[in-house]
Amino acid sequence: GENVGLHLPTLSVQEGDNSIINCAYSNSASDYFIWYKQESGKGPQFIIDIRSNMDKRQGQRVTVLLNKTVKHLSLQIAATQPGDSAVYFCAENPSYSGAGSYQLTFGKGTKLSVIP
Amino acid sequence: DTGVSQDPRHKITKRGQNVTFRCDPISEHNRLYWYRQTLGQGPEFLTYFQNEAQLEKSRLLSDRFSAERPKGSFSTLEIQRTEQGDSAMYLCASSLKRQGADGYTFGSGTRLTVV
Numbered sequence: 001g002e003n004v005g006l007h008l009p010t011l012s013v014q015e016g017d018n019s020i021i022n023c024a025y026s027n028s029a030s031d032y033f034i035w036y037k038q039e040s041g042k043g044p045q046f047i048i049d050i051r052s053n054m055d056k057r058q059g060q061r062v063t064v065l066l067n068k069t070v071k072h073l074s075l076q077i078a079a080t081q082p083g084d085s086a087v088y089f090c091a092e093n094p095s096y097s098g099a100g101s102y103q104l105t106f107g108k109g110t111k112l113s114v115i116p
Numbered sequence: 117d118t119g120v121s122q123d124p125r126h127k128i129t130k131r132g133q134n135v136t137f138r139c140d141p142i143s144e145h146n147r148l149y150w151y152r153q154t155l156g157q158g159p160e161f162l163t164y165f166q167n168e169a170q171l172e173k174s175r176l177l178s179d180r181f182s183a184e185r186p187k188g189s190f191s192t193l194e195i196q197r198t199e200q201g202d203s204a205m206y207l208c209a210s211s212l213k214r215q216g217a218d219g220y221t222f223g224s225g226t227r228l229t230v231v
Contacts, residue, residue, distance in 0.1 A: 042224050043207050043209070043222030043224050044207075044222050045222070046220065046221075089159075103149070103164060103172060104151075104159070104161065104220070106157075106160070108156070108157055108158055109158055
């Protein structure tokens with residue numbers, strides 16, 4: 001079936017370096033994507049989103065890139081800090097452009113560990 | 117309180133028992149969602165309410181599961197005759213109808229362990 005998934009289950013980076021977390025999706029009808037951060041014992045927290053009519057969007061220290069040709073999404077974190085250590089999920093909302101429910105389909109997650 | 121509140125945080129129950137979880141959304145949010153998350157996986161959608169109406173249910177929501185939102189405010193999720201496979205984190209989220217996903221706020225979840 002169609003799903004949202006991640007290439008790498010774990011990622012370790014040195015504090016101050018940039019991090020790149022990747023996500024592949026297979027539902028070509030998806031038109032809205034979100035990155036979430038989940039710390040231990042907490043619910044997912046919104047980081048940044050992007051619509052399919054864009055290929056790049058920047059936030060504070062984060063950038064999301066969307067490549068619709070290869071159905072690939074990435075999250076770049078600049079100057080990674082210890083507080084960025086968490087599990088990161090990409091999620092898909094296929095109903096965003098219509099009268100959808102904002103139901104989200106999540107990938108499996110990548111654990112980011114920041115080495116001080 | 118400005119967040120989504122879930123109670124209890126942890127629940128251990130014996131197989132075959134019934135359990136009920138509660139979610140209090142952000143007060144002005146009219147949409148409420150339940151998700152299930154197993155270890156190492158992303159959350160999976162279970163069901164969604166707009167005000168008191170349950171508008172979508174996942175196939176994951178078997179007949180042992182029931183959710184209610186009687187007054188359009190708090191919601192309950194009940195699991196009857198629990199099975200070991202029901203062990204998971206149950207997450208609640210809420211949002212306003214016209215917001216994008218950045219208004220989609222998750223609670224910290226109820227961790228269920230069925231022994």
